[in-house]
Amino acid sequence: MTKIHGQGALVTGASRGLGRAVSEALALLGARVAMVAREVGPLEDAVATLRGRGLDVHAIAADIGDKDAIHRIAGQAHGLVGEIGIVVHNASTLGPTPLRLLLDTECEDLERVLAVNLVGPFRLTKVLAGAMALRGAGMIVHVSSDAAVEAYPRWGAYSISKAAQDHLSRILAAELDGTGVTIVAVDPGEMDTAMHAAAIPEADRATLQRPAEIAAKLVAMIERGDWKTGTRVKVGG
Amino acid sequence: MGALAYAYDAPLRSDEVARHDVRMVVVASGEVVPFRELPAQLRRGDLVVVNDAATLPGSLRAGDVELRLSGPVEGNVLCGVLLGAGDFHTRTEDRPAPRELAIGTTLRFGALAARIVARDGRRVELVVDGDGDALWQALYASGAPVQYAHRRDALPLDAVQTAYATRPWAAEMPSAGRPLTWDVIVGLRRAGIAIATLTHAAGLSSTGDARLDAALPWPERYEIPEATARAIAATRAAGGRVIAIGTTVVRALEASGGAAGAGIARLRLDPAYRTRVVDGVVSGLHAPGESHFELLGAFAPRETLVRAIELAGALGLSSHELGDSCLVVR
Numbered sequence: 345m346t347k348i349h350g351q352g353a354l355v356t357g358a359s360r361g362l363g364r365a366v367s368e369a370l371a372l373l374g375a376r377v378a379m380v381a382r383e384v385g386p387l388e389d390a391v392a393t394l395r396g397r398g399l400d401v402h403a404i405a406a407d408i409g410d411k412d413a414i415h416r417i418a419g420q421a422h423g424l425v426g427e428i429g430i431v432v433h434n435a436s437t438l439g440p441t442p443l444r445l446l447l448d449t450e451c452e453d454l455e456r457v458l459a460v461n462l463v464g465p466f467r468l469t470k471v472l473a474g475a476m477a478l479r480g481a482g483m484i485v486h487v488s489s490d491a492a493v494e495a496y497p498r499w500g501a502y503s504i505s506k507a508a509q510d511h512l513s514r515i516l517a518a519e520l521d522g523t524g525v526t527i528v529a530v531d532p533g534e535m536d537t538a539m540h541a542a543a544i545p546e547a548d549r550a551t552l553q554r555p556a557e558i559a560a561k562l563v564a565m566i567e568r569g570d571w572k573t574g575t576r577v578k579v580g581g
Numbered sequence: 582m583g584a585l586a587y588a589y590d591a592p593l594r595s596d597e598v599a600r601h602d603v604r605m606v607v608v609a610s611g612e613v614v615p616f617r618e619l620p621a622q623l624r625r626g627d628l629v630v631v632n633d634a635a636t637l638p639g640s641l642r643a644g645d646v647e648l649r650l651s652g653p654v655e656g657n658v659l660c661g662v663l664l665g666a667g668d669f670h671t672r673t674e675d676r677p678a679p680r681e682l683a684i685g686t687t688l689r690f691g692a693l694a695a696r697i698v699a700r701d702g703r704r705v706e707l708v709v710d711g712d713g714d715a716l717w718q719a720l721y722a723s724g725a726p727v728q729y730a731h732r733r734d735a736l737p738l739d740a741v742q743t744a745y746a747t748r749p750w751a752a753e754m755p756s757a758g759r760p761l762t763w764d765v766i767v768g769l770r771r772a773g774i775a776i777a778t779l780t781h782a783a784g785l786s787s788t789g790d791a792r793l794d795a796a797l798p799w800p801e802r803y804e805i806p807e808a809t810a811r812a813i814a815a816t817r818a819a820g821g822r823v824i825a826i827g828t829t830v831v832r833a834l835e836a837s838g839g840a841a842g843a844g845i846a847r848l849r850l851d852p853a854y855r856t857r858v859v860d861g862v863v864s865g866l867h868a869p870g871e872s873h874f875e876l877l878g879a880f881a882p883r884e885t886l887v888r889a890i891e892l893a894g895a896l897g898l899s900s901h902e903l904g905d906s907c908l909v910v911r
Contacts, residue, residue: 391714404716415738416721419635422748423717474745474763475633478778480808502619 348567349374352425354417354472356464357435359386361537362487365559366432367556371399371569376384378421382435400425408464409433409456418471420542425546427479428472430566433465433509434487439501441542446500454501461505466512473516480524483566486513488529488576499543517574523555526573530565532558533580553580591894593866595731597903603760605906606866608881608889613896616760619863622764625773626821628812630859632755633778635746638724638738639753640669641690646679648690648705652782653750653802657709657716658696661752662788664703666822669728669735675789678703691723697831703790727753727785729902740903741843750802751783756902757827758864775816777809781833781846800845803833810841813858822860822910828876834858852878861910866893866900869910882907889906 353370357363358379367377371394381387384405387443406562408415408543421428439457469484476482491499492506510529517527534540536552561579565571598604605617614622623629639650639661647668650661665677682688686708687696691717695707709716741754742765769776781803788794799907813823815833823839825831828850836846839858850855857877867874869887877886889907898905 403718405718414735415742415853416638418746418748419638419738420721422719423720427747471742471746474743475747475778478631478633478745478766478776479806547728 347569348430348563351375351429351431352378352421352427353430354378354380354421354425354428355432355434356357356468357389361539362535362555362559363432363434364390365555366434366562368394368399368563369399369400369556369559369563370430370566373563374542376400376402376425378402378404378425378428380406380408380417380421382407382560388520407460407467409437411467414464414467414471417468418448427475429476429481430485431469431472431481432485432487432562433468434489435464436461436502436505436539438539438543443498443543444500444504445498453549454504457505458508458560461502462508462512465509471517471557476525477523478521482525483569483571484513484516484525484527485562485566486510486527486529488513488531490533492529492531492532513576514574521573526571528571529576529579530562531564531576531578533578535580542568584684591891591897593868593890593894593900593904594897594902595904596899597732597901598899598901598905599910601762603905604896605760605863605908606889606893606898608885608907608909611889613892614899617762617765619765619908620768620772620774622908623687623772623774623824624822626772626816626819627824628816628821629769629774629776629824629826630676630813630824630830630834631743631745631758631761631776631807632751632781632783632833633745633747633756633827634744634747634755634780634783636726636738636741636751636754637749638721638726638894639906640725640727641693641720641723641877644679646682646688648688648695648707648782649752649785649883651704651752651785651799653748654716654720657711657713659707659709661705661707662785662790663705663794664705664789669730669732672730673789673857677790677881678790690718693723702836703788704793712736731901738808745778750780751829752785753783754826754902755781755783755829756865757906761826761901761904775812777804777806777812777832779805779809781829783827783829784902798832800847801829801832802843803836803846805833805837805839805841807841809866810839813839824863824908824910825859828862828864828873831856831859831862831879850876850879852883853881856911861908863906863908865902866890866905866907868900877907877909880911
């Protein structure tokens with residue numbers, strides 16, 4: 345069971361798109377939210393806007409793909425919002441766009457995608473999940489994609505990272521089974537975001553879901569607390 | 582000062598030990614076992630209590646002045662100790678006092694600017710301009726953990742955190758918990774030994790000023806969750822023992838009597854102290870005469886502890902803060 349009110353939460357990739365919408369939705373239900381993003385300007389704008397609405401949100405400027413940033417993120421977040429009961433691993437990168445065939449993908453670009461989309465969430469969970477497990481409660485959400493399951497040409501680096509993150513989620517769930525920590529992956533479907541525009545510039549935006557709608561569904565699932573640990577759920581269409 | 586008064590054949594080593602390779606002296610039996618055998622050294626129904634305070638990046642530099650935070654950040658107020666020229670390679674005891682800095686002086690510690698508002702010798706209180714987000718961003722951008730003089734390289738922040746750290750309240754690592762890997766924690770649970778948490782603001786081990794050091798540890802904040810208070814009561818009612826991971830846990834539990842809530846621990850442990858809540862402690866190793874050794878005297882007679890340290894020395898165990906362990910049960 346996860347009651348959001350009064351909890352500390354951490355959301356990565358929080359300056360725009362789904363991350364920002366999830367931060368807002370969590371804060372609207374009474375969470376204190378640490379919003380993590382790489383770009384200081386958009387992050388501070390997002391935090392200022394949400395604070396203007398009376399929400400308890402905080403900015404942490406950091407790159408989740410940077411090994412040295414992980415303990416700083418955790419320390420700042422704990423200093424700002426207290427114990428953290430909810431983590432949403434939302435930050436991710438496509439790698440270079442336009443998207444390339446895998447055989448045209450530079451090894452360094454694949455490594456960078458894995459650092460942000462896979463190793464970053466792993467490192468951050470390693471630092472945050474221990475306290476959750478000892479307290480007997482916590483919720484860790486990995487934002488996935490149907491690219492984790494389907495083999496779309498040109499989505500290689502991103503797909504590989506998301507498939508691995510799905511399995512990271514399952515193995516963590518298996519190892520922490522019985523501790524009270526719930527670990528899930530969620531596929532939000534196609535949303536009207538900057539990332540989607542970078543990947544598929546020709547898409548008809550009118551057909552895409554709004555991040556706020558997906559965030560509302562995702563946060564409602566966290567609030568209900570009936571998510572089975574280790575599962576992968578489609579939230580959007 | 583008393584350390585030299587006691588001479589023994591094989592002093593403790595002082596090198597770092599990987600957290601998976603830590604060994605533990607079991608003082609009651611005189612055995613040395615791998616730390617991962619902790620579950621087998623306790624009994625079903627015992628309760629292990631850990632300090633989940635994360636270690637602050639509490640060492641900040643402004644030119645030739647070093648600030649070491651002595652406790653949690655309270656709003657925009659920093660409390661700590663100022664040291665003069667030198668770096669961590671010089672023992673704190675040998676560091677000079679900082680140059681005269683008047684109340685009202687602003688020091689720039691990298692990205693963090695702070696104004697001195699109170700001072701007692703090396704001990705200072707400073708106020709940071711700017712809101713919480715900026716303060717925490719600057720603190721983590723510019724601070725490093727307090728270092729150990731006997732190390733060649735500086736320890737990064739991740740090297741001084743336990744596997745279950747939460748709020749950054751500790752001036753120095755609550756290091757007794759460092760060898761508690763998830764393998765050990767899972768093993769404790771499987772053996773019917775519960776684990777509970779509290780948060781205790783472990784302070785500085787030294788200020789470099791004998792007058793201030795004589796009063797250490799200073800009063801330290803703690804918070805004990807309801808669940809932990811319930812677990813302690815249930816354990817004691819069922820005849821189990823409460824085992825503290827580290828002396829900071831002993832201080833918090835003894836100061837609170839095991840009750841839930843926030844408070845300030847002021848008590849000082851010594852051989853004359855009789856614990857009310859805690860039955861045993863896991864601690865780092867310290868030579869007879871060191872203050873940390875003396876406070877283990879609350880749990881076992883001095884001769885027993887001395888024999889244990891002699892054995893540890895003979896078997897090559899390390900007294901480094903990131904070294905080996907001992908288990909002392911009353």
